[in-house]
Amino acid sequence: MTERLIDGYDGVLADLDGVVYTGPRAIDGATRALEKLEEEGKGLAYVTNNASRSSEQVAAHLRELGAPATAEQVFGSAQAGAELLAGQVAAGSAVLVVGSETLADAVRAQGLVVVGTADDRPDAVIQGFSPALGWKDLAEAAYAVAAGAVWIATNTDMSLPQERGFAPGNGTFVAAVAAATAKTPSVAGKPWPALFETAARHSGVARPIVVGDRLDTDILGGNRAGMATALVLTGVDSVRTALAAKVDERPDYVIGSLGDLYQAYPAIRFDGVSHTCGEAVASATEATVTISGHEDDLNSWRAACAAWWAIHPEVTPAAAPVVSFTTAS
Numbered sequence: 020m021t022e023r024l025i026d027g028y029d030g031v032l033a034d035l036d037g038v039v040y041t042g043p044r045a046i047d048g049a050t051r052a053l054e055k056l057e058e059e060g061k062g063l064a065y066v067t068n069n070a071s072r073s074s075e076q077v078a079a080h081l082r083e084l085g086a087p088a089t090a091e092q093v094f095g096s097a098q099a100g101a102e103l104l105a106g107q108v109a110a111g112s113a114v115l116v117v118g119s120e121t122l123a124d125a126v127r128a129q130g131l132v133v134v135g136t137a138d139d140r141p142d143a144v145i146q147g148f149s150p151a152l153g154w155k156d157l158a159e160a161a162y163a164v165a166a167g168a169v170w171i172a173t174n175t176d177m178s179l180p181q182e183r184g185f186a187p188g189n190g191t192f193v194a195a196v197a198a199a200t201a202k203t204p205s206v207a208g209k210p211w212p213a214l215f216e217t218a219a220r221h222s223g224v225a226r227p228i229v230v231g232d233r234l235d236t237d238i239l240g241g242n243r244a245g246m247a248t249a250l251v252l253t254g255v256d257s258v259r260t261a262l263a264a265k266v267d268e269r270p271d272y273v274i275g276s277l278g279d280l281y282q283a284y285p286a287i288r289f290d291g292v293s294h295t296c297g298e299a300v301a302s303a304t305e306a307t308v309t310i311s312g313h314e315d316d317l318n319s320w321r322a323a324c325a326a327w328w329a330i331h332p333e334v335t336p337a338a339a340p341v342v343s344f345t346t347a348s
Contacts, residue, residue, distance in 0.1 A: 022283060023280070023281050023283055023284075024228075024249070024272065024274070024280050024282065024283070024284040025056075025059070025061065025280040025281055027226070027228075027247075028061070028228040028247065029061060029062060029224055029225055029226045029227070030056070030061050030062025030063060030219075030222060030224030030226070030227045031056060031061065031062070031063055031064070031227065031228055031229075031230055031280070032065075032066050032218050032222075032227045032228070032229045032230070032241070032246070033053070033063065033064070033065055033066070034065075034066060034067070034229075034230065034231035034232060034233070034236075034237045034254075035065055035067050035077070035081075036232075036254065037231075037233070037251070037253060037255055038230055038231060038232050038253065038254060038277065039053070039084070039086055039277075040084055044084070045085055045086065046253045046276060046277070048276055048277065048278040049086070049253075049277045050084065050085040050086045052276075052278045052280060052281065053277065054087055055281065056087075057087060062222045062223060062224040062227070063087065063092055064092050064094055064219070064221075064222040064224065065077065065081070065088065065092055065093045065094065065218075066094050066095075066209070066215060066218050066229075066237075067094070067095050067096070068095070068096045068173070068176055068189075068208040068209050068214075068236070069096070070095055070096045070097040070100065070118060070119065070121065070122050070147035070173035070208070071097075071118070071119040071121060071122075071148050071150070072121060073090070073124075074090040074091070074093035074095065074098070075093075077090075077093045078090045078092065078093050081093075091221075092222070094214060094217055094218040094221065095121075095173075095214075096147065096174045096207050096209075096214055097118075097119070097121050097122040097125040097173055098125050099173070099207040099213045099214040099218075100122070100173040100207035100208070101122070101126045101129045101131075102129065102213070102217055103171055103205060103207045103213050104129065104143055104169070105129035105130070105131065107169050107205070108131070108143050108169055109142075110130045110131070112131050112141075112143060113131075113132050113133075113134045113140070113141040113142050113143075114131045114133055114142065114144070114145055115133075115136070115137060115141040115143070115144045115145075115159060115160065115168070116133050116145055117144060117145070117146040117147070117152065117156050117157070117159065117160045117192075118147030118148060118152070118173065118189075119147060119148070122147040122149075122173065126145060131143075136159050137159045137160075137162035137163040137166065140166070141163050141168050142168060142169060143168050143169035143170070143171065144160050144163045144164055144168045144170050145170075145172075145173070146160055146170070146171070146172050146173065146189070146192065146193055146196065146204065147173035147189060148173070148174075148176075148179065148188060148189035148192070152192060157192060157196055157199075160196045161195075161196050161200050164196060164200045164204075165199075165200045169205075170196075170202060170203075170204040170205070171204055171207060172189065172190075172193045172204040172205070172206045172207070172208075173189060173206075173208050174188075174189050174190070174207070174209065175190035175193055175194075175206055176188035176190050176208075176236075177191055177194075178190075178191075209236035209237060209239075209240040210235060210236045210237075210240035210243065211243065212243040212244035212245075214240065215240055215241055215244040216244055219244075226247075227246050227247070228247045228248070228272075229241030229244075229246050229247065229248045229249070230248075230249045230274075230277065231248070231250065231251070231254075232250065232251050232252075232253060232254025232256060233255045233256055234250065234256050234261065234264050234265075234268040234269075234270070235268060237250075238250055238264075238268050238269070238270045239265075239267055242267055242269075243267070247271050247272075248272070249270055249271065249272040249274050250272070250273050250274070251274055251275070251276055251277060251279075252273070252274070252275050252276070252317075253275070253276050253277075258273065259339070259342075261273055261320070261324060262308070262323055262324050262339070262342070263336075263339035263340065264335075265335045266332070266333060266335050269324070269328060272284055273317065273320065273321055274317075275317060285318055287322060287325045289325070293326065294322045294323075294325040294326040294329070295322060296318040296319075296321040296322035297316070297318035297322075298316075298318065299313075299318040299319040299321070299322045299323075300312065300322060301319070301322035301323040301325070301326040301327075302326055303323075303326040303329070303340065305330065305336075306338070306340060306341060307340055307341045307342075307343065308327050308340045308341070308342050308343075309342075309343050309344075309345065310323050310342065310343070310344050311344075311346075312344065312346075313344075313346060314344050319344070323342065327340055
């Protein structure tokens with residue numbers, strides 16, 4: 020029996036938006052693919068940079084979409100940030116929380132004491148997103164950080180997708196405090212490894228595969244955590260952006276959707292000149308990739324990635340390659 024991609028791993032760490040759902044709807048086949056994990060004895064954890072919603076709120080939303088989810092399977096950057104913080108300060112330390120009540124609860128769960136202002140001389144500051152944050156909150160954070168408090172950011176996402184467009188994310192608020200203090204926080208969320216390590220540890224997953232739709236958060240973070248990574252093409256990034264990915268953002272696998280976890284992943288062969296994947300053959304120079312195959316065949320792009328990345332294994336080229344197809348007969 021041909022081994023399927025999922026057979027090499029004991030669990031999945033899945034991103035949410037662009038992987039499980041898009042907007043208000045589940046992605047076709049995603050919920051069934053997630054259900055099969057439990058049937059096959061595989062672990063499942065959801066990893067999200069959201070630090071303003073509780074794990075139960077995220078799980079409830081997933082269940083509404085038909086996906087299997089409990090609060091214990093949801094790992095946000097609030098929990099990861101609180102755990103990261105607890106490793107840097109003593110139990111019972113005072114912490115200024117700049118963010119949501121969900122973040123404050125996560126800090127308390129680590130045996131730390133939440134305080135309200137920099138005048139309380141906190142040992143640490145943890146900063147996460149909340150739509151209620153204002154200038155006074157950022158000022159308190161800046162005062163405490165400048166005075167020497169340990170500083171943790173749940174994530175540094177610069178933008179936050181909203182119905183009307185993209186709004187400032189936690190990263191913009193973190194950048195404001197950084198500009199005021201000339202200091203840099205430790206970061207728990209994607210693309211740093213802490214969130215993935217937290218999810219794997221609590222889920223009891225020893226050989227996880229990280230599945231995400233963004234190279235610069237999901238794939239980079241999974242790579243930094245030393246985990247296998249799979250880019251799905253149901254969200255932000257595409258085969259062309261994967262091909263041109265930075266060295267540390269290159270995924271181990273490129274798949275169409277979550278359902279492809281249950282398919283065999285084709286071997287990529289190198290004959291000394293070209294890389295072959297299925298019926299597709301690709302070769303690369305310093306600036307070009309030539310593919311013998313069909314543009315709508317995912318194997319063409321898998322072969323192209325292998326060829327281009329082999330030519331540029333350590334340094335990301337300044338420009339994406341020029342891609343040309345010679346259609347296979």
